[in-house]
């Protein structure tokens with residue numbers, strides 16, 4: 001049996017949404033992050049998401065796992081044909097979200113201790129993270145000002161992943177007040193059946 005390893009409301013949420021979108025027969029298992037968690041025997045980095053295939057191969061990284069899941073249902077509107085411009089655009093947004101938004105901004109906001117051992121530096125690291133987040137959200141806001149979804153006017157892998165970070169952004173002070181299109185996107189995302197089901201399981 002294929003298994004997706006997750007932590008509730010973490011970045012693994014996107015893969016869980018895609019599993020529900022595509023109704024894939026994949027087990028979803030919550031893990032603990034602690035250094036002595038048994039999950040470390042499965043994935044020594046302790047990071048989620050990770051997807052363990054039937055033959056025990058372990059896939060990591062959202063940018064690999066989301067396309068892999070979509071390719072289990074060839075022709076799904078969540079992705080696009082090999083060689084198409086839309087496929088490259090979807091992958092472009094996945095890259096932007098994984099690098100500029102997640103690691104480039106949220107890592108400083110959520111894990112300042114990874115950037116300095118000096119606790120007095122944390123406020124500055126977090127505030128730089130918020131600035132970087134605002135910058136990284138701008139191209140997403142610009143795109144969604146004129147269309148409901150990032151690529152091709154339909155819900156794709158890029159939107160499944162975006163929803164995670166817009167949800168987190170809604171908890172960063174009043175940041176989202178400057179991003180009306182992203183606020184509207186979040187309402188659409190949370191109303192989606194696959195997202196409602198995922199939230200219910202992860203809550």
Ligand SMILES: N[C@@H](CCC(=O)N[C@@H](CS)C(=O)NCC(=O)O)C(=O)O
Nearest residue numbers: 010011033046047048049061062098
């Ligand atoms: N680049 C990885 C990042 C994975 C990642 O950092 N996940 C976080 C949760 S959102 C995690 O596992 N945190 C636990 C830790 O850092 O110890 C991806 O996109 O899959």
